[in-house]
Amino acid sequence: MLIGFIGSGKIAQALIKGFTSAGICRVESILASAPKEDYTNHYKTRDIGCRTTYENKDVLKHSDIVILAVKPPIVPQVLADISSFVTPKHLMISIAAGIKSNSIEKLLPEQSKVVRVMPNTPVLIKQGASVFSLGRNAQKSDGDVVKKLFESVGICDQVPENLIDACTALSGSGPAYTYMFLEAMADAGVLQGLSRELSYNLAAHTLIGAAKMVLETKKHPAGLKDDVCSPSGCTINAMYSLEKNGFRTVLMDAVGVATEVARKDEQ
Incomplete structure (x- = not known):
């Protein structure tokens, strides 16, 4: 070519x-x-x-x-x-x-x-x-x-083409959401006493590993999440905190806002 x-x-x-x-x-x-x-x-x-x-x-x-x-x-x-x-x-x-x-x-x-x-x-x-x-x-x-x-x-x-704006908001802008999530996870590790280097390394590899689990196992993300959540364990309590604070709603709203801006700015 x-x-x-x-x-x-x-x-x-x-x-x-x-x-x-x-x-x-x-x-x-x-x-x-x-x-x-x-x-x-x-x-x-x-x-x-x-x-x-x-x-x-x-x-x-x-x-x-x-x-x-x-x-x-x-x-x-x-x-x-x-x-x-x-x-x-x-x-x-x-x-x-x-x-x-x-x-x-x-x-x-x-x-x-x-x-x-x-x-x-x-x-x-x-x-x-x-x-x-x-x-x-x-x-x-x-x-x-x-x-x-x-x-x-x-x-x-x-x-x-009428779905390009939604794709822009999800995958085009998506790396930025992920970097913010990764940074927050690393900050949480530092707050709990981990070094900054270790926190970023653990957070980044956790995101990579979790994403590969979705792609390679073909299991629904909810099922993979359930596999980690033991009764009364730390993970299910963390899930409760995320749900209580609207974690999923915030992300869905962010993608929605980005989609609308993409549509408005489209020429």
Whole structure:
């Protein structure tokens, strides 16, 4: 595959590493663009082994698959810059949060193929959770390509575009909720006399282990929770405290708020 990136920040660099380590393409066949003043990302991308350019149009000339990896506010400017170079052969993949497929399609030639992807930051360590939706002209085969690409850095599932905002709130924003939960668990350990280093280590590995139990056993989380809760034991008493203080409601409300903000900000 001839793959190009418009934008070469951390997520783009992570995707390049994932695609090439999975054998999807050779790193030398990837071209990434960034502004001249963005020295850091130019150097970091070159260190990975792929080529860089200052001109977005060069990416279109070089690539069959073009990944828009720029901040949402500058997407219209970028699309205006490249529109005349986009052809029906190009598969345009946008990872810009909050930009609808039809908003992108309006700024490109009529037959342009667009796929919208919502990854999350753990793609940086190949543990991402991504979803995608097909634009008006994109075909199932295009979705298959996107799935193959993003499964090289985690999991990837197709969803209708009207669910992208909920996915953004759950998996896109989700790492932040998890970091807050992990930090609180570690603080609790420190409060009880554990060292900060030990508390963070125990909390992080507990979250990893619990998540893997859900994925690998296929058991309902409630059943796994019950397995830990002995009658009158410390865990069931802790569960009571969490329920009394609205732990689940707070999390569900947080995802709901994030979904509404995503919907409101969507362009």
